[in-house]
Amino acid sequence: MTSAAKVSVIVPTYNRAAYLPATLDMLTNQTLFAPYEVIVVDDGSTDTTCEAVEQYLACNVCYERIEHAGLPAPINRGLELARGEYVMLTNDHDLYAPETLAMLTDALDAHTSAVLAVSDVVLVTPDASREVATYSFPYGGLVDGRQFLVEQLLPGIGSIAPHNMFRRDALQAEMLDATYGSSCDVELWLRLASRGAVVHVPRTLVRVRDRDEDSAHFQANHRLVYQALRAKRAYMPTDLEPDTRGAIEAGWRRRVDKSAAVSLWRALEAGRADEKGAIRELGRREGTWVGGLAVDALTRLPEPLALALLRGARRLWSEAR
Secondary structure (H helix, E strand, C coil): CCCCCCEEEEEEECCCCCCHHHHHHHHCCCCCCCCEEEEEEECCCCCCHHHHHHCCCCCCEEEEECCCCCCCHHHHHHHHHCCCCEEEECCCCCEECCCHHHHHHHHHHHCCCEEEEEEEEEEECCCCCCEEEEECCCCCCEECHHHHHHHHHCCCCCCCCCCCEEEHHHHCCCCCCHHHHHHHHHHHHHHHHCCCEEEEEEEEEEEEECCCCCCCCHHHHHHHHHHHHHHHHHHCCCCCCHHHHHHHHHHHHHHHHHHHHHHHHHHHHCCCHHHHHHHHHHHHHHCCHHHHHHHHHHHHCCHHHHHHHHHHHHHHHHHHC
8 A cells, every 4th residue: 555645545345356357457547646545345255356456466456355244344444444635435346537536636636625526427337338327417616515415415315426535534533334234325425515515527537337136236225225215314404495305305205116116126037026025115115105006016916927017117217218
């Protein structure tokens, strides 16, 4: 590791040896002139991750393997090892433009009130051959943290800003909260935006691979929803206007309808009928009234029929996009 690093890039990884080299190729060939370190924390992988990382150890890459614990353990270990003034959390399968670190670093250098720097991102298919969606922000510079929280982070269920650089001292020596499990990063961005301004770099710097069937999150979508909503409710400003609060909460319910349907499709595809009860409960508790009834009905149909209906709905939705 570099003792005087400007930026610490943390790469938590688990059984992603097939994707990790492409990510590390991009992270070790950045245009940032200041010294930076890339910290790969292996969450007890059972594939060839160790061998995949070995060729990068001479390129400011630190590798440490821990006993498998799931998120946020590898991220928190990375934060313990980090020496940079700024920290960037990355995924072990995503793709980064050469200027990613330089542009986000310059943004934080130029705006000392900002605790967080974000860029636009493009969601691509797992093989990165096709763009699926684009996520951009309407700011192009400094924005108040509360405004960013209310307009960008609270709506929806997950985080549309998954690749951010932040000031390490903005953590105030805290780590990611393990009670949020794999949605710990959602809570982190909410926490940081509540502590200071956000600076938006209006460039698409990251291509995010959509989750494939090998992702640990693929079959856990309905559990992630509960964790993410708990984080968002915790950071909802108590003085928020009722109409704004109501619109955000209604948006959550609509997103839950879709998430529950996707979770059911994935469970049936994988032969995990044992997940139907938990998915039905998610739709009932957190979705719209109509959506909850629809998911309940699907879970009670013969599985081949339910799967055929879900596949058809997914195909229509994909074509509409």
